[in-house]
Amino acid sequence: MDDLKRILVVDDEDDLTWSISKSLEKNDRAVEVVCVNNGDSALAYLATRHVDLVITDVHMPGRDGLALLRDIQRDYPRTRVILMTAHDSEEIRYLMARHSALHRYLEKPFELQNLHKLIFEALEVGEANFNPSFA
Numbered sequence: 001m002d003d004l005k006r007i008l009v010v011d012d013e014d015d016l017t018w019s020i021s022k023s024l025e026k027n028d029r030a031v032e033v034v035c036v037n038n039g040d041s042a043l044a045y046l047a048t049r050h051v052d053l054v055i056t057d058v059h060m061p062g063r064d065g066l067a068l069l070r071d072i073q074r075d076y077p078r079t080r081v082i083l084m085t086a087h088d089s090e091e092i093r094y095l096m097a098r099h100s101a102l103h104r105y106l107e108k109p110f111e112l113q114n115l116h117k118l119i120f121e122a123l124e125v126g127e128a129n130f131n132p133s134f135a
Contacts, residue, residue: 005123006049009035010042010056010068011084020055023112024119039063043071051079053122055115058085058105080122082115084108 007024009017017035024033034051036042040063042054054072058065065083072079083105104118 003030004032005030005052006032006034007119008042008045008051008054009033010037010039010054010060010065011035012037012057012060016057019112020115023116039065039068039071042068046072046076046079051076053080053082053119055082055084055119058083082106082118082122084110 009020011017014037017037021033021035024031034045034049036045038060039056042056043063045051046054054068056065056068063071065085069081069083072081084107085105086108104122106115106118
């Protein structure tokens with residue numbers, strides 16, 4: 001399928017990755033969502049498949065989301081990134097201005113519909129073409 005959008009969700013909280021994945025896949029067959037639990041696994045996956053968008057937590061054991069962002073910017077410059085964080089940060093706002101890969105960041109906890117809005121923008125698709133359920 002040419003219009004398939006592949007999204008990689010990276011977070012060490014299994015409940016969160018499951019919720020994001022299910023909400024995106026529920027009503028949209030044009031989306032493939034892959035979930036991994038750390039930055040190293042994310043890089044290993046990126047080395048094998050094209051990914052349109054990475055949604056990653058900032059704070060994770062091992063390679064954190066900021067290191068992952070830098071690696072994506074260097075090695076996969078067309079892949080967009082949305083950072084999730086429990087802490088508002090000047091560093092993240094600075095990175096947004098500096099890294100073209102970083103599309104947005106979202107403070108936890110968040111509503112799934114707010115994440116979906118950022119996904120529409122990052123993938124440059126309208127809600128009519130990308131219609132996941134917010135349930």
